[in-house]
Amino acid sequence: xxxxxxxxxxxxxxxxxxxxxxxxxxxxxxxxxxxxxxxxxxxxxxxxxxxxxxxxxxxxxxxxxxxxxxxxxxxxxxxxxxxxxxxxxxxxxxxxxxxxxxxxxxxxxxxxxxxxxxxxxxxxxxxxxxxxxxxxxxxxxxxxxxxxxxxxxxxxxxxxxxxxxxxxxxxxxxxxxxxxxxxxxxxxxxxxxxxxxxxxxxxxxxxxxxxxxxxxxxxxxxxxxxxxxxxxxxxxxxxxxxxxxxxx
Amino acid sequence: xxxxxxxxxxxxxxxxxxxxxxxxxxxxxxxxxxxxxxxxxxxxxxxxxxxxxxxxxxxxxxxxxxxxxxxxxxxxxxxxxxxxxxxxxxxxxxxxxxxxxxxxxxxxxxxxxxxxxxxxxxxxxxxxxxxxxxxxxxxxxxxxxxxxxxxxxxxxxxxxxxxxxxxxxxxxxxxxxxxxxxxxxxxxxxxxxxxxxxxxxxxxxxxxxxxxxxxxxxxxxx
Numbered sequence: 001x002x003x004x005x006x007x008x009x010x011x012x013x014x015x016x017x018x019x020x021x022x023x024x025x026x027x028x029x030x031x032x033x034x035x036x037x038x039x040x041x042x043x044x045x046x047x048x049x050x051x052x053x054x055x056x057x058x059x060x061x062x063x064x065x066x067x068x069x070x071x072x073x074x075x076x077x078x079x080x081x082x083x084x085x086x087x088x089x090x091x092x093x094x095x096x097x098x099x100x101x102x103x104x105x106x107x108x109x110x111x112x113x114x115x116x117x118x119x120x121x122x123x124x125x126x127x128x129x130x131x132x133x134x135x136x137x138x139x140x141x142x143x144x145x146x147x148x149x150x151x152x153x154x155x156x157x158x159x160x161x162x163x164x165x166x167x168x169x170x171x172x173x174x175x176x177x178x179x180x181x182x183x184x185x186x187x188x189x190x191x192x193x194x195x196x197x198x199x200x201x202x203x204x205x206x207x208x209x210x211x212x213x214x215x216x217x218x219x220x221x222x223x224x225x226x227x228x229x230x231x232x233x234x235x236x237x238x239x240x241x242x243x244x245x246x247x248x
Numbered sequence: 249x250x251x252x253x254x255x256x257x258x259x260x261x262x263x264x265x266x267x268x269x270x271x272x273x274x275x276x277x278x279x280x281x282x283x284x285x286x287x288x289x290x291x292x293x294x295x296x297x298x299x300x301x302x303x304x305x306x307x308x309x310x311x312x313x314x315x316x317x318x319x320x321x322x323x324x325x326x327x328x329x330x331x332x333x334x335x336x337x338x339x340x341x342x343x344x345x346x347x348x349x350x351x352x353x354x355x356x357x358x359x360x361x362x363x364x365x366x367x368x369x370x371x372x373x374x375x376x377x378x379x380x381x382x383x384x385x386x387x388x389x390x391x392x393x394x395x396x397x398x399x400x401x402x403x404x405x406x407x408x409x410x411x412x413x414x415x416x417x418x419x420x421x422x423x424x425x426x427x428x429x430x431x432x433x434x435x436x437x438x439x440x441x442x443x444x445x446x447x448x449x450x451x452x453x454x455x456x457x458x459x460x461x462x463x464x465x466x467x468x469x470x
Contacts, residue, residue: 167460168418
């Protein structure tokens, strides 16, 4: 390929497919290596927390999952909007591919949070502002996935999903602040997150390793899903045919 | 512009008047749903008083969500929706008129029924007054947001349940401030902050929701 690269080069599904195919083995490898290293440091090297004991180690999964789930919603809304406004097919496919990964990370954040809450707070769930807003984020993801899968027409589905994602993205700050306010009004004594005075170096290393591992995994799985979507939607085009011919 | 608004608004009201029983169904649902709570929770007045504001607000929310799924479906089925979009008048005006009509038909009766329902749940007189005020500000928000969901799910299988899943998370701020105002008054704090925030929400929603609804309608009918 000796054509010049433009910002829109990978907007063509065929080129995106090849890029994703080239990157995916590296991303999967990176995800596995970083996760193995992060889990090793987090579970064997990092010291036991003075106040929380061993249960604090859940944060090595919980915090990266919580970070990534929020960023993925914004990325999803961004790509859905790009796909809608510029009529870029690949961007809409990317938005669709991001939704299940974002939902599963939100679920993981809630799930691990509740595992951490049981030994630390003595309860599986509190209607804390942060927990409640993550639950609502999960609902927003589920609504997006449900709407996309309910619309059979691909073009209409992409555009409707973009409207919903944008409305959701605009509402997220409003929802977050109203939930926080509701929480301070209703809960007399909010359980405060007991913060260690300073995080040990190894804890930070483990958390960063896990964060990068999750990012590599998210990229890999989203690329794989986007590849599948591209193949399905472009099944009548030459590049998919020649690809199928090559593999057959 | 104003004539287009009033024409669509008057048409929807006239249609509702001709199907009176159907138009009253959301209020009936509201009353029945609220009266299930004492049966489920128990008849103790002090328990009911604590949950009353939230129960009334949640049931009003569900009643408007259930009724809003028909907002565009019937017009879509008989083709009049397409004619409205082709008429050359701004779609946002049409959408705003539809939302206003929906509020007049279902939201206003909910506001009127709320004090009676509140009495059943042993609410205090000042709590009842605040309840009416918050519903007056809050139910138009529900009609406007519901319109977005109705347009997005137009003509889909299982559109009704899907609409509720899409829109309920977005109505959470209205629920929090609406039900919160009554809690504030009952614990002796002024509810003016809640009212201001509800008013702000209403303004923001009425500026943005018709735009989103118009866009979603165009997408659905392309």
